[in-house]
Amino acid sequence: xxxxxxxRVDGAEYxxxxxxxxxxxxxxxxxxxxxxxxxxxxVVGFLGPNGAGKSTTINVITxxxxxxxGTVRVDGHDVLEEPTAAKRLIGYLPEQPPLYVDMTVxxxxxxxxxxxxxxxxxxxxxxxxCSVTKIADVRGRLIKNLSKxxxxxxxxxxxxxxxxxxIILDEPTVGLDPKQIIEVRSLIRALGENHTVLLSTHILSExxxxxxxxxxxNKGKIIADEKKEDIVRVAEDGRAYTAKICGPSREVTxxxxxxxxxxxxxxxxxxxxxAHVYVIESDPGVDIRKTLFFAxxxxxWPLVGLEPVGENLEDVFIKLVDRSDVKKQGRxxxxxxxxxxxxxxxxx
Amino acid sequence: MGAIYKKEMRAYFTTPVGxxxxxxxxxxTAVAFSLTTLWQQSWNTMQYFTLTLFVFIxxxxxxxxxxxxxERRTRTEQMLLTSPVSLWSMVMAKYFAAMxxxxxxxxxxxxxxxxxxxxxxxxxxxxxxxxxALLLAGSAFVALGIFISxxxxxxxxxxxxxxxxxxxxxVATFANSYINSPVIRTMxxxxxxxxxxxxxxxGIFDFAAVLYYLSITAVGIFLxxxxxxxxxxx
Numbered sequence: 001x002x003x004x005x006x007x008r009v010d011g012a013e014y015x016x017x018x019x020x021x022x023x024x025x026x027x028x029x030x031x032x033x034x035x036x037x038x039x040x041x042x043v044v045g046f047l048g049p050n051g052a053g054k055s056t057t058i059n060v061i062t063x064x065x066x067x068x069x070g071t072v073r074v075d076g077h078d079v080l081e082e083p084t085a086a087k088r089l090i091g092y093l094p095e096q097p098p099l100y101v102d103m104t105v106x107x108x109x110x111x112x113x114x115x116x117x118x119x120x121x122x123x124x125x126x127x128x129x130c131s132v133t134k135i136a137d138v139r140g141r142l143i144k145n146l147s148k149x150x151x152x153x154x155x156x157x158x159x160x161x162x163x164x165x166x167i168i169l170d171e172p173t174v175g176l177d178p179k180q181i182i183e184v185r186s187l188i189r190a191l192g193e194n195h196t197v198l199l200s201t202h203i204l205s206e207x208x209x210x211x212x213x214x215x216x217x218n219k220g221k222i223i224a225d226e227k228k229e230d231i232v233r234v235a236e237d238g239r240a241y242t243a244k245i246c247g248p249s250r251e252v253t254x255x256x257x258x259x260x261x262x263x264x265x266x267x268x269x270x271x272x273x274x275a276h277v278y279v280i281e282s283d284p285g286v287d288i289r290k291t292l293f294f295a296x297x298x299x300x301w302p303l304v305g306l307e308p309v310g311e312n313l314e315d316v317f318i319k320l321v322d323r324s325d326v327k328k329q330g331r332x333x334x335x336x337x338x339x340x341x342x343x344x345x346x347x348x
Numbered sequence: 349m350g351a352i353y354k355k356e357m358r359a360y361f362t363t364p365v366g367x368x369x370x371x372x373x374x375x376x377t378a379v380a381f382s383l384t385t386l387w388q389q390s391w392n393t394m395q396y397f398t399l400t401l402f403v404f405i406x407x408x409x410x411x412x413x414x415x416x417x418x419e420r421r422t423r424t425e426q427m428l429l430t431s432p433v434s435l436w437s438m439v440m441a442k443y444f445a446a447m448x449x450x451x452x453x454x455x456x457x458x459x460x461x462x463x464x465x466x467x468x469x470x471x472x473x474x475x476x477x478x479x480x481a482l483l484l485a486g487s488a489f490v491a492l493g494i495f496i497s498x499x500x501x502x503x504x505x506x507x508x509x510x511x512x513x514x515x516x517x518x519v520a521t522f523a524n525s526y527i528n529s530p531v532i533r534t535m536x537x538x539x540x541x542x543x544x545x546x547x548x549x550x551g552i553f554d555f556a557a558v559l560y561y562l563s564i565t566a567v568g569i570f571l572x573x574x575x576x577x578x579x580x581x582x
Binding site for chain 1: 351363426427432580
């Protein structure tokens with residue numbers, strides 16, 4: 001019996017389990033059958049263009065909305081069947097921080113403390129929360145007199161009160177200035193060290209700097225769910241590199257084209273000293289870097305630079321979103337009004 | 349629930365709402381009391397209580413118009429709804445906070461009666477009964493006001509609709525005497541607040557009326573909870 005209970009306290013392997021979640025508003029599907037899991041201790045970026053269904057999904061996880069179909073479990077607690085137990089585990093910062101502007105920061109945090117029914121040493125706990133979020137110097141001020149950056153941090157502080165194991169942040173950096181954005185991001189990174197964090201955003205660099213794993217959602221569907229490093233590969237069929245190679249460009253091109261695994265070689269107009277810059281694309285799933293090195297070495301053509309192209313998440317994201325849009329359009333319209341391939345070409 | 353109750357009470361006194369409610373209610377009832385009793389040299393408080401009900405028309409909405417409208421407009425309701433507090437506790441906390449204000453002011457108006465004892469012998473039981481009746485009618489109006497405020501994020505809309513609805517409850521009695529159809533008369537009688545109030549002002553403790561006011565209160569609170577449940581499922 002004791003063991004069983006302990007297992008419960010230690011909790012499930014997954015902090016969030018979303019299975020077949022559907023949320024429909026009238027005829028419109030805000031979220032259409034999505035499933036994903038977040039492991040304990042992971043920092044997951046929940047990414048998508050505006051209106052993709054991020055906030056809706058988060059609102060279902062936090063118990064603010066109910067789902068049309070599907071289940072959501074937080075640390076093994078079904079949010080519909082045991083809402084109170086699930087809510088106790090979540091610290092949530094909505095898109096618009098839920099601040100009572102007529103309160104001082106201190107009053108507000110005390111309210112959050114009581115609302116969540118915490119039983120810590122109150123003063124010590126709130127001091128800690130304030131020092132983590134760096135709002136100790138404004139605790140006596142009215143929230144309505146605070147700057148946006150401070151308000152956002154008070155919102156995060158509110159989510160941290162009660163030390164919940166799961167922190168959910170919905171677009172925490174929207175509307176902040178660059179310096180504040182950096183501060184909030186480093187705060188989130190620090191939180192990730194001993195919390196599970198689900199971070200919703202439409203800003204890619206944010207995920208890039210903060211998250212371990214990325215779930216991309218578009219039009220209510222998940223279009224990618226990968227580790228940060230792997231997500232690039234999902235978008236690319238093969239990989240492309242820019243290579244700087246010294247040597248007669250025509251021969252180099254011809255030699256490279258003859259190698260297996262190389263799909264395309266093109267010389268760009270760019271030069272770096274006496275080296276030409278080439279774009280080399282490999283077949284899917286083939287690592288051509290070694291082949292490239294030995295082939296060039298045999299011919300005494302020094303390779304002075306090799307860089308993967310399109311590692312940029314920005315590109316990947318747009319590619320994935322476009323691709324899923326195009327797929328959807330193709331499915332929905334039997335007779336396309338616009339030629340899809342045309343759009344793709346223009347997009348590139 | 350305690351946390352939300354405390355927050356509500358603090359909000360009443362850190363914003364003008366609480367002061368306006370207490371101040372205006374005391375002022376208007378004091379004027380009504382003076383005009384109907386002291387100036388008339390009478391200790392009959394019947395008119396006074398009737399007038400006080402009319403004062404409620406304007407002042408109960410002041411108390412309740414913000415209740416949920418403001419939370420909805422500023423999205424702070426998300427904090428309440430995602431906290432480990434049930435919908436019932438949330439609504440009850442708001443109701444109790446408003447009722448604390450209500451009960452406090454009604455108790456204060458008890459001071460008005462003191463001068464009466466100087467030159468007459470008013471029946472204390474009637475006065476206490478009347479205060480209880482005011483509290484019960486106030487409770488019904490507060491519950492309705494909270495319900496209306498959960499329907500809109502605009503405080504003004506919430507206020508005006510609450511006034512209209514309370515007015516309908518009050519006016520139902522007067523309309524009664526102009527209507528011939530017995531069916532409609534009976535129905536109007538059901539919702540009429542004055543008809544129930546009458547017995548109290550005559551010094552009769554009317555349990556049916558108590559039940560009536562408590563039922564309206566319960567319906568108001570229940571509907572508010574339903575509004576939130578429905579929005580969650582919407």
